[in-house]
Amino acid sequence: MSTASRERILAAAKANKPEELPLPTVPDFGGEATIERFTTVLTGIGGTVVRMAALDELEETLQQLFPEARNTSSPLFRGTVPVNSQTPTGILAEIDLAVLPGEIGVAENGAVWLPEANMLHRALPTITQHLALVLDHRRIVATMHQAYAQLPHTGGYGKFVAGPSKTADIEQSLVIGAHGARSLVVVLY
Amino acid sequence: MKVALFVPCYIDQFYPQVGIATLQLLEKLGVQAHFPAQQTCCGQPLANSGCERDALPIYKHFVQTFSDYDYVVAPSGSCVYHVRKHFDKLEQTADVQHVRGAAYDLIDFISTVLKVETLPGAFPHKVGLHLSCHGQRGLHQANESEMTPVRDGQLHRLMASLDGIELTQLNRNDECCGFGGTFCVSEAGISARMGQDRVADHVLNGTQVLTGSDMSCLMHLEGIVRRAQLPIRVMHAAEILNGVVT
Amino acid sequence: MSHAIRADKFLLDADRTTWHDETLWFVREKRDRAVYAVPEFQELRELASGIKNHTLSRLDLYLREFESAAQANGVYVHWAADAAEHNAIILDIIQKEGATRIVKSKSMLTEECHLNPFLIKHGIEVVDTDLGERIIQFRDEPPSHIVLPAIHLKKEDVGDTFHTHLGTDKGESDPQRLTEAARQHLRAKFIAGEVAISGVNFAIAETGAVVVCTNEGNADLGVNLARVHIAAMGIEKIIPRLSDLGVFTRLLARSATGQPVTTYTSHFTKPAPGKAMHIVIVDNGRTQQLGRPDFRASLKCIRCGACMNTCPVYRRSGGHSYDFTVPGPIGAILSPNIDMKKHASLPFASTLCGSCTDVCPVKIDIHTQLYKWRQVLGEANEIPASKKWSMKFMGRVLASTRVYGLGGQFARKALRLLPHGLTHAPSMNAWAVARELPEAPKQSFREWYAKQPQPAVQPTQPQIPA
Ligand code: SF4
Numbered sequence: 001m002s003t004a005s006r007e008r009i010l011a012a013a014k015a016n017k018p019e020e021l022p023l024p025t026v027p028d029f030g031g032e033a034t035i036e037r038f039t040t041v042l043t044g045i046g047g048t049v050v051r052m053a054a055l056d057e058l059e060e061t062l063q064q065l066f067p068e069a070r071n072t073s074s075p076l077f078r079g080t081v082p083v084n085s086q087t088p089t090g091i092l093a094e095i096d097l098a099v100l101p102g103e104i105g106v107a108e109n110g111a112v113w114l115p116e117a118n119m120l121h122r123a124l125p126t127i128t129q130h131l132a133l134v135l136d137h138r139r140i141v142a143t144m145h146q147a148y149a150q151l152p153h154t155g156g157y158g159k160f161v162a163g164p165s166k167t168a169d170i171e172q173s174l175v176i177g178a179h180g181a182r183s184l185v186v187v188l189y
Numbered sequence: 190m191k192v193a194l195f196v197p198c199y200i201d202q203f204y205p206q207v208g209i210a211t212l213q214l215l216e217k218l219g220v221q222a223h224f225p226a227q228q229t230c231c232g233q234p235l236a237n238s239g240c241e242r243d244a245l246p247i248y249k250h251f252v253q254t255f256s257d258y259d260y261v262v263a264p265s266g267s268c269v270y271h272v273r274k275h276f277d278k279l280e281q282t283a284d285v286q287h288v289r290g291a292a293y294d295l296i297d298f299i300s301t302v303l304k305v306e307t308l309p310g311a312f313p314h315k316v317g318l319h320l321s322c323h324g325q326r327g328l329h330q331a332n333e334s335e336m337t338p339v340r341d342g343q344l345h346r347l348m349a350s351l352d353g354i355e356l357t358q359l360n361r362n363d364e365c366c367g368f369g370g371t372f373c374v375s376e377a378g379i380s381a382r383m384g385q386d387r388v389a390d391h392v393l394n395g396t397q398v399l400t401g402s403d404m405s406c407l408m409h410l411e412g413i414v415r416r417a418q419l420p421i422r423v424m425h426a427a428e429i430l431n432g433v434v435t
Numbered sequence: 436m437s438h439a440i441r442a443d444k445f446l447l448d449a450d451r452t453t454w455h456d457e458t459l460w461f462v463r464e465k466r467d468r469a470v471y472a473v474p475e476f477q478e479l480r481e482l483a484s485g486i487k488n489h490t491l492s493r494l495d496l497y498l499r500e501f502e503s504a505a506q507a508n509g510v511y512v513h514w515a516a517d518a519a520e521h522n523a524i525i526l527d528i529i530q531k532e533g534a535t536r537i538v539k540s541k542s543m544l545t546e547e548c549h550l551n552p553f554l555i556k557h558g559i560e561v562v563d564t565d566l567g568e569r570i571i572q573f574r575d576e577p578p579s580h581i582v583l584p585a586i587h588l589k590k591e592d593v594g595d596t597f598h599t600h601l602g603t604d605k606g607e608s609d610p611q612r613l614t615e616a617a618r619q620h621l622r623a624k625f626i627a628g629e630v631a632i633s634g635v636n637f638a639i640a641e642t643g644a645v646v647v648c649t650n651e652g653n654a655d656l657g658v659n660l661a662r663v664h665i666a667a668m669g670i671e672k673i674i675p676r677l678s679d680l681g682v683f684t685r686l687l688a689r690s691a692t693g694q695p696v697t698t699y700t701s702h703f704t705k706p707a708p709g710k711a712m713h714i715v716i717v718d719n720g721r722t723q724q725l726g727r728p729d730f731r732a733s734l735k736c737i738r739c740g741a742c743m744n745t746c747p748v749y750r751r752s753g754g755h756s757y758d759f760t761v762p763g764p765i766g767a768i769l770s771p772n773i774d775m776k777k778h779a780s781l782p783f784a785s786t787l788c789g790s791c792t793d794v795c796p797v798k799i800d801i802h803t804q805l806y807k808w809r810q811v812l813g814e815a816n817e818i819p820a821s822k823k824w825s826m827k828f829m830g831r832v833l834a835s836t837r838v839y840g841l842g843g844q845f846a847r848k849a850l851r852l853l854p855h856g857l858t859h860a861p862s863m864n865a866w867a868v869a870r871e872l873p874e875a876p877k878q879s880f881r882e883w884y885a886k887q888p889q890p891a892v893q894p895t896q897p898q899i900p901a
Pocket of ligand 1: 796
């Protein structure tokens with residue numbers, strides 16, 4: 001049945017579409033690609049930004065931030081739970097803290113690009129109770145235009161993450177920690 | 190400059206003082222406007238009800254009535270907006286195009302054609318502006334809160350130039366009053382509620398005189414003010430300006 | 436039943452109407468602040484509109500391009516002409532998987548197709564995982580807003596619902612604790628989910644990827660834990676290039692809730708190893724709308740909900756008063772395309788104030804389309820006969836100066852001479868329920884004017900007072 005519908009839909013779209021209109025070019029609007037802006041915006045949407053001088057301070061920094069985290073997982077250091085794409089859901093569901101490398105930070109909205117290759121398992125960044133994204137401060141861009149311009153492709157799966165999971169579905173009251181990570185820290189180095 | 194006055198039907202019948210103030214104000218600004226007696230209506234009530242076809246003879250009559258004038262000025266932005274925007278249904282003869290371009294809301298005419306932005310005179314009252322949606326969003330006579338935080342507009346400037354006047358800061362700068370033409374009876378409940386909310390914003394923020402340049406919104410708001418017996422006076426901007434300019 | 440009748444029911448509870456209006460106005464104000472903060476916002480709207488217009492003008496070509504790219508990614512692509520076919524395709528995928536536990540993230544399309552009742556009828560458990568959607572699913576209600584599906588409910592209502600369905604304490608109405616209860620409840624559903632259904636915010640022709648934007652993370656959690664992902668999209672979700680997302684992601688969340696971006700902007704391009712991904716592309720009236728030149732721009736909609744939040748009518752009548760999957764101004768221009776008779780009153784549920792048009796991030800001329808639908812409905816005789824005939828009568832009167840003069844005088848005199856009780860009787864005069872009629876003056880403007888010394892009609896030079 002699907003093939004007949006395919007033909008019908010495509011034929012109708014062709015018959016009913018308007019005369020061709022040009023595709024606009026999107027300019028680079030410039031903007032402020034600073035750590036300060038990124039930090040202000042991310043803080044404003046419930047995230048936290050932590051600075052460290054070099055990547056080798058990561059474990060110590062995390063110790064201070066998450067002293068209670070028992071089940072941790074990361075490609076950047078030896079966490080307590082090794083995770084790969086085959087890790088069963090039951091084990092993923094027990095993870096307190098995932099520490100993953102981010103690729104690009106967006107100053108205008110506090111988002112960080114997280115490709116599949118950095119996630120260990122596709123579900124890890126949302127199923128973990130807390131999420132830390134580690135980002136080279138030189139990878140901060142001003143806007144989403146610039147972020148997309150820097151992405152070679154989006155891989156099999158990838159996402160921008162801007163702050164912790166949240167909802168305002170009950171009377172517009174903001175609640176942090178809906179289904180995904182309850183907190184989000186971006187560790188800048 | 191040959192200027193015609195268009196006095197919409199409801200102003201003619203219920204608010205003759207607004208038509209008179211418009212005429213006199215224009216005269217004080219050096220414009221002798223003429224009122225062609227054969228005029229009727231712009232056709233908007235029919236068209237907004239889905240009966241555009243029945244409105245076409247009215248459109249034609251309007252064009253015939255006013256095609257000899259350089260400008261057609263009306264104390265009702267909504268009618269002007271209708272002429273400019275919806276007379277596209279007529280065959281676009283030279284006359285039709287001319288009349289569409291010649292139609293002006295009174296305040297727009299004073300501001301953009303006569304280039305008057307300030308007026309001498311005093312009006313020592315707290316005045317709340319009602320921006321009609323068709324004037325503001327349709328004819329761009331004032332900034333819109335959808336676009337910018339800057340509150341500016343033709344009526345705002347003219348009023349602010351009067352001595353002793355204080356303009357009300359509303360909680361919602363430019364929310365619709367709920368008149369909406371036939372909407373006011375076909376959706377009477379919502380229409381009334383919108384009007385009550387609009388008036389409440391003025392009461393809350395201390396408006397003594399509620400004014401605007403579109404009499405249709407003001408008719409609706411006045412009806413609510415009088416029903417609730419509120420201490421607010423509703424006046425068309427032409428009445429205020431005509432009263433203070435000598 | 437008309438919108439006005441349903442609106443009147445909503446208005447009966449005046450305090451709740453105030454609360455509903457203020458809650459949504461609060462969202463509109465958040466939107467304003469976010470918009471003012473981006474200097475190029477108006478330019479972005481223009482670009483978004485241009486990209487969407489272009490896409491619609493090559494829709495068949497982009498759909499083909501998208502399909503090939505998605506198939507090359509190992510994704511199964513299905514085509515559904517209408518809601519029934521959409522539902523059948525999804526049921527078939529689920530049954531072939533032998534699955535019975537479905538987790539679903541927000542999708543207005545599946546609402547439009549009434550997928551849930553269809554699946555449930557076939558013995559499939561389908562759980563809506565967006566918090567707002569879950570709340571209304573428990574209550575067996577349709578969403579009242581496309582972004583904030585449970586916006587018509589107060590926290591006490593949600594508390595009652597959760598007490599019944601999730602066993603939270605009676606009287607518990609703290610949003611934080613209620614959300615936590617839902618989190619625990621839904622985590623179990625996510626972990627057990629076999630097939631995940633998601634909506635689609637954007638489908639990229641160039642890469643074959645679908646992009647889903649959420650704040651809660653429910654789409655990511657559901658899809659990435661299930662064996663199979665089914666993404667359902669209308670044909671209008673296509674955009675040409677990945678880079679176009681720069682424009683749309685900057686507009687969507689700011690317009691919707693005033694956030695700079697949604698928490699998650701997730702790009703699903705290929706299934707994870709060992710898993711499957713399906714995309715169902717749905718028409719259901721959209722190509723027909725594409726063929727209506729006056730109304731095709733409605734297909735540019737990115738479902739941000741801004742036109743609802745700003746609409747003074749929507750805020751005071753509630754989403755259910757529209758009795759259509761998509762309420763508010765955009766619903767009022769989409770619904771007559773689906774069923775003109777049933778939804779005939781919706782294009783009239785507006786003052787044509789134009790605020791919707793001015794907030795719309797893709798610049799749909801919503802209020803102009805409302806006006807044009809009125810004409811279509813008028814021509815199709817879908818407006819009440821009494822209105823139609825009185826308008827015809829008015830048309831004749833107003834085209835003639837002489838008849839007009841008589842009619843107006845008659846009305847004014849009647850108003851002056853008849854007792855207040857008669858002219859203001861609510862049963863006879865909808866105006867007078869809440870408003871006084873204007874006080875009828877003794878003479879009309881034209882009567883006054885006729886008595887004035889007539890000025891010669893000749894060009895005058897304006898004299899501007901200093
Ligand atoms: S019509 Fe425009 S404002 Fe309304 S939901 Fe669609 S995109 Fe948003």
